[in-house]
Amino acid sequence: MLAAVENKSASVEAKPVLRVEGLKAYYQMNYFGVRREVRAVDDVSLTIKRNEIYGIAGESSSGKSSLIKTIAGAITPPLRVVEGSVKFDFGGKELDVYAQRPAMKAARWKHLSYVMQGSMNVLNPVRKVKHAFHDFAFKHMGLSEGEFRARVESHLQRIGLDPRVLESYPHQLSGGMRQRLTIGLATVCEPEFIIADEPTTALDVLVQQDVLALIKGVQQRMGSSIIFVTHDMTVHAAIADRIGIVYAGRLVEEGPTLDVFQRPQHPYTAHLIASLPRIGDTRKRVALGGKPPNLADPPSGCRFHPRCPLAVDKCKSENPALLPRNSGRVACWRAGEVEAA
Amino acid sequence: MTALLELQDVNKDYRVGGFLDRSTLHAVKHVSFTLDAEKPEIFTVVGESGSGKTTTARMILGNEVPTSGTLRFMGKDIAQIRTRQERLEFMARVQPIFQNPFEAFNPLTTLDYYLFSTAKRFLGLKDKVAVDAATDKALQHVGLSLAEVRGRYSHELSGGQLQRIAVARALIPGPKLIVADEPVSMVDASLRMSIVNLFRELRDTLGVSIIYITHDLSTAYYISDRVIIMHKGDVVEAGRAEEVLGNPSHEYSRALRSAVLPPDPVVASAIIREKLRAV
Structure with a gap:
């Protein structure tokens, strides 16, 4: 079983489909002359290879959702990109999310799609499901109405949904079916890159595994890359090839x-x-003491030092860089000294 | 044994639908269990959404009257409470904690208001020093202090801290029973353990019994003494936590048990691959 897991990571192709370099995105507010800056994404660099599932973990308000929104190019003020770049590589053509706005618009949904959190909010409650597919995907596929309908129906069948759901309203469907629909919506154009925000958080435990298997299956069939965010570590354990901790x-x-x-x-x-x-x-688990840092006024040096059991003086003054170590990268002055749990 | 809380064949039906397509929804069917007054415990109700676990909690809190059956708290039928005095006494002994701490507290009200008004109402305290002392004592139990909370609004604190304040508020009247409806589902996975550990501490140090309602089997296993599993209003399995969750016998509990992904990449990814092959 161990060999299978290693094989899986080795078969991932080397060429990156996404390169994020030195990305800084801050919420900048200016009320009555009082400037406030919340550093939600602070100097993040990462690459994602083709055919890879990359999971981002972290507690709430750690900036993981802001990071994923910034990567998708779906940010609105007060969140602004201050520095750095997000570059996709779709079929050998480089696309800078923040420098090439029009090209980005054309690539959206065809090459890059988004599975949103809380599927009920995505589907309009007073319109039938088929309209959602039409609104999102029709213009990106270049098909006639009839061909489009046939394509959507066969796609839904492949992800285990009866095509009749197209004629229903969202409230007539269960939570699991709605989440399947949003995944269907995001994958109908067979995009190379899928971004998912908490894809299983709102689901009942009984359907969670099915939805995860669906995501994994769609990804394997299309050979696309997925970046997803959740605070649930068991989801990362189940489907991610690599994990980034924020x-x-x-x-x-x-x-x-x-x-x-x-x-x-x-x-x-x-x-x-x-x-x-x-x-x-039932051995006692120790919860992390202290409180999550305030991103408007983060601690100096390593931001984790006030809650860190291993903190030394250096941690309080100097920020550790994210450096390669073993098979991954880590930003800590005392990396590797922690006892394996 | 004297019973702290006794549910005897409790049922709750709701009428649904309009004039022509009226039908009855059996939200809770024949639920019976007893909590011992001398032996505080964490009693867990597990079930997915729509299983009737929240309706059960609302009936225990006296917010909902059962269609048939009786709920007795310290020997007294909850449905027979009539006077304001009786109700206050009951509420002082049974306190709720809600699911989402961000919704439980009004964002425009300072958090200390909730604590002070609970102290004034249930303890009958009038002067400020006594109110402050009672509040501070309750906050100390959850690892906070009045100095940290005074004058703060809910947006200034994290979900974990807010949920601690909700627990502190529930502790002020000196309850015998706390009904916690999904107290950790809105709290981050890393902060969950601090809330759950707190329940353990309350049981051991203050002797408070806790009815813990959840759909999360792993935390249920971690803290519960006894567990019941509900499915569509029925109790399908009941017993000690290790037996019910470790080795479930009912079909539904087994399905629920196998739906829990272990936090282990080797096992969890194997489960997902197995599912993929089955499709």
């Missing part, structure tokens, strides 16, 4: 899923994994 707007650790779970290098990651409850184990 803390206070910064990427603090990144690596292949198995390595991150078995040999976490950053104390925050180690804590996240050690605190997961498991059935069959």
Whole structure:
């Protein structure tokens, strides 16, 4: 079984489909002359290869959703990109999200799509489901009405939905079916890159595995890349090839899923994994003390130092860079010193 | 054994639909269980959405009257509470904690208002010093202090801290029973354990019994003494946590148990691959 997991990561092609370099996106507010800056994404660099599922983990208000929105180019003021770039590579053609706005618009949904959180909010409650497909995908596919309808129906069948759902209203469908629909919506154009924000958070436990298997299956069939965000580490364990851990707007650790779970290098990651409850184990789990940092006024040096059990003086003054270590990257002055949980 | 809370064959029906297509929805069917007054415990109600677990909680809190059956709290039928005095006494002994702390507290009201008004109402305190002392004591139990909370609004604190304040508020009257309806589902996975550990502490140090309502089997296993599993209003399985969750016998509980993904990449990815092959 171990060999299978390693094989899976080795078969991932080397050429990156997404390159994020030194990305800084801040919420900049200016009320009555009082300037406030919230550094939600602070100097994040990452690459995502073709045919890879990349999971982003972190607590709420750590900036993981802001990061994913910035990558999608779906940000509105007060969130602004201050520095850095987000570049996609679709079929050998480079596309800079923030420099080539018109090209980006054309690429959307055809090459790059988005599975949104809370499927009920995506589907208009007073219009039939078929209209959502028409609105999102029709103009990107270049098909006639009839061909488009046939394509949508065969696509829905492949993801395990009866094409009759097209004629129903969202409230007539269960939560699991709606989430399937939003995944169908995001994948009907067979995009190379899919962004998913908490794809399973609002679902009942019983359908969660099916939806995860669906995402994985669609990804394998189309050979696309997925970046997804969730705070639920078990979802990362189930489908991610690599995981990036975000803390206070910064990427603090990144690596292949198995390595991150078995040999976490950053104390925050180690804590996240050690605190997961498991059935069959009632040993006391220690929760992380302290409070999440305020991104408008983050701690100096390493942002994790006020809550870190391993913090030394250096951590308070100097910010550690994200450096390669073992199979991944980690930003910590005491990387690897944490005991394996 | 004296019973703290006793549910006897409790049913709750709702009428749904209009004039022509009226039907009855059996939200809770024949639920019976007893909590011991001498032995505080964490009693967990597990079920997915629509299983009737929240309706059960509302009946225990006295917010909903059962269609048939009786709920007795310390020997007294909850449905027979009539006077304001009786109701206050009951509410002081049974306190709720809600699902979403961001919705439970009004964003335009400072959090200390909730704590102070609870202290004034249930403890009958009048002077400010006594109110402050009672509030601070409750906050100390959850690892906070009045100095940290005074004058703060809900947006200034994290979900985990807000949920702690909700617990502190519930502790002020000195309750015997806390009914917590999905207290951690809106809280981050990393903060979940701090809330759940807090329940353990309350049971052990203050002797408060807790009815913990959840759909999360892994935290249920972690803290519960006893568990019941509800499905479409029926209790399908009941017993000690290790037995019910570790080795479920009913078909539905087994399905629920196998739907939980383990936090282990090797096992979890194997489950997903298995599902893929089945499709």
